[in-house]
Structures are given as C-alpha cells and as structure tokens.
Amino acid sequence: MRTSVRIAAGVLVALALAVLLVPAIVQLDQQLVDLRSANQAPSFAHPFGTDEVGRDVLLRVVYGLRVSLLIGLVAALVSVTVGTVAGLTAGALGGAADRVIMRVVDGFNSVPHLLFGIFIVALFSPSATAVVASVGLTHWTTAARIVRSEVLTLRARPFVDAAISGGSGRLRVVRRHLLPHLLPHIALASVLMVPHAIWHETALSFLGLGLPPHLASLGNMINDGARSLLAGNWWASLFPGLFILLPTLAVSVLVQHWRDRANPRRRSELQL
C-alpha cells in the first residue's frame, strides 16, 4: 500500500474519532460569549486561537466539522442517489424515458444552482434539513449525466450482448454488469460532491438561509472569521478552511486508490 493511502486513511480515522469522541468529552456551549478572551492568537491554551467573541476555534472546528461533514455527506448521498437512479434509468431504458429524463436535467441545469437552492430553502425554515434538500435536489444532474453516459458506453460493449444472449434479464444486467462498473464513477462523484455541498452550506449560511449563525459549522466559522481577517486575525478562518480541505484530500486519495484496485487490469499494470 502506498504511503499516501496510509496517511489519508490515518487522517480520516483521526478526524472521525475527533468528531465522534470530542463532543462526548468536552461540551460546547454554542451560545457562550467570552469577550475578555476575544481575538486571541493561537497559544497553548487555545491552539487554534479564539474568535471575535472569545470562543475557542479548535473546539468549534471539531463541532463544526461534525455538522458540516454530516450535511456534506447526506447532501452528497441524496444528490448522487437521485442522479444515479435517473442516469441509470435513462441509459438503460433509452428511448422516450431517456429523452424525458434528460430534458428534466436540462431544465434543472438552466436555473442557477444557488438561486434554485435558495428557493428550496425558503420553503423550509433555516435548518440542516433545508440545506441538505437544497444541495441534494439541485446537484443530482451532474451524477445523472455521468452515470447515463457511462451506461451508454457499457451497453454497447459485447459482454453485455453476451450476458443478454446468455439469458440475463434487464435487472440482472444492471446489477451484475452495469452497477459494478459504475461504482467507482459514482464514488468519485460523491466525494467531489462533499466539499461542494459544504461550500453551498457556507453560501446559504452567509445569506442567512443556512444554519442559525450561532451554530458551529465550518461555513459559519469561515464567514465569521472573514470579518476579522483584515484586522490580522488569520486563525479564525484559516483553521476551519483547512478542515474542509483535509478530509476532501484524504477521501480523494482513497477513492483514487480504490479505483485502481477496482480495475484489475490497471492494477496489474501499475505493479509492473
């Protein structure tokens, strides 16, 4: 196993442990304000410093990571699931079903994502569910396009002919021959969607439509920190930003590794 894969796995395990264990050990009072210790630079007492109302950035990053990762993962799951079902149906059935689904995709794509997201959030009150729905229901079109084009390529391959000729029905072809080949693409689409979903959470929070402002989420923290950035308080937005980057990079290294493994031919060529 390559070193980068080990490091990536280690980072993810460490982050998962922090996100799961720290809130159980150290309680964060989301509403607590301590103006005497506002805007402190990173020190031993506050390794990531404190923000403009004196809250410990490290603890809020851990809590924020939990909220943002959860929103990112669920939103990615929703959008990729909807997209996969749509793309698979369009590609595997073809004909009228394909045309209808792809026109719906075009329709969704013709409206700016953020605008459509705001419309969906406006239907709910600002909450995590609203953000998940807004990102999930606007971003499924990317996954749908990827899956559909992959299915069309796979469908034309002789091994699918051979499977059909050997008695496989539509469902079996999808389950046994299409889905396994699609999984790496779907996984990559999901991973790329996680940071995207977190960024949308940031944008919606900035507009006052995302999570309530006192709630620690990476998006809220970057926005709060950005206000004091010009005063030289780089830590309040840098650390939350790094913790968006870190899990994204780690997961994409792992997915790349998995993709190499899922393609046996490529794997054996890599070992040469």
Added chain:
Amino acid sequence: MLRADGITVSYGRQRVLRGADLTVAPGVVTGLAGPSGCGKSTLARVLALMLRPDAGRLTVDGTEVRRWRQRAARDLRTRVALIFQQPRLAVDPRLTLREIAEEPFHATGRPVEDLTDDVGLTPELLVRRPHEVSDGQLQRACVARALALRPRYVICDEMTTMLDASTQAHLVARLEAYRTETGAGILAITHDDELLTRWTGPSGGPTVRMG
C-alpha cells in the same frame, strides 16, 4: 431452422445490410464468407436477436421474432448463442473465467454444470481474470458460456481469427462434437476459406458468400 429474410440494417445514413437472406439449418455447419466490412457481424447480431433490423423477418424454429435484446422471450434468445471474434471484449473484465463460463446458469436459475473441462480449461485457469489469461484461454471460456444453455444454433463470428492453430483446432472440434451430439445448427463466419471447407465439408452444409 433459423431463417433471416430480407434483413436491412443501417447505422445512421450508412446502410450496412440490404435485404440479406440466410438460413441456418439444424445439424449442419453453414458457412458465411465475405470481405471485411460487408456486414457479416451485423447479420450475426441480428440472427442472435441482439440487433433489431430496420426491415426484414427473422424466424427461430418457425416463431417470428418481434422483440429484440432483453425484450425478446428468454427461451427464444437463449436458443441462439453468439461467439465473438474478440473474446477480450466479450467478457466482463471483473469476473473470473469460472464466473464467465457459469454466468448463463446463474442468469436462468438452472443447476450449474461444469463444461469447462470440455473446452480445455484447467482449475487453476478458472480462478483467473481475463487480463491474466491469453486470448485463446479466454475464448475457451466464451465457448463454454455459449454452449451452457444447449442452444439450438451457434453463431461463430470469426471465432478463431485471433487464435493459434492448436486452440483453433480444439475449439472447432468441441463445436463439432456439440453439433453431432445435439444436432445443433452452426453458422461459421470467417474469411478463412480453408477453415471453412474443412469445417462445412464433413457436415455437407452450404457456404453463403456476401459482398
């Protein structure tokens, strides 16, 4: 009788087949020869119910085919097996040779029979995946797969073109044994005239020339 009448196929504006007729009778080897690009493989896909022609009729043992690919009745489409020219494209690269050869049994829910010995595949080859074996070994698995459901007709689309002489002889012998045992009809598509006369000769089957 596997019978095609007036089969016409176009890919976009390109007409590939214009009113092709062909009959494959049970029990004999029918040869189909012609230069590359004349539509042999397209006709093979139509005969195997894998491609709907723009015009023409296909009947399998007297039943006219009205639905194609997955829409065709399973009993009808498994009656015609297709063996491809390039075994590497004809198998799912993720599966082992055993999984490839046994796929039709699992797809139709029939009890699995081991047919791999007949085509000369050893147990140590069966656990390998396509990229770990040669084209010849892969084609052996494809022949086992094609014969799994005891088809009435076997269409061999340039089946031996990519293979060495001994594998070629072995697979042709295997199909000949299958034909004499079950009375299946074989369509041998090839541009190798010598192989064609060697194969169709003993069965007394005709050779059709295209193009």
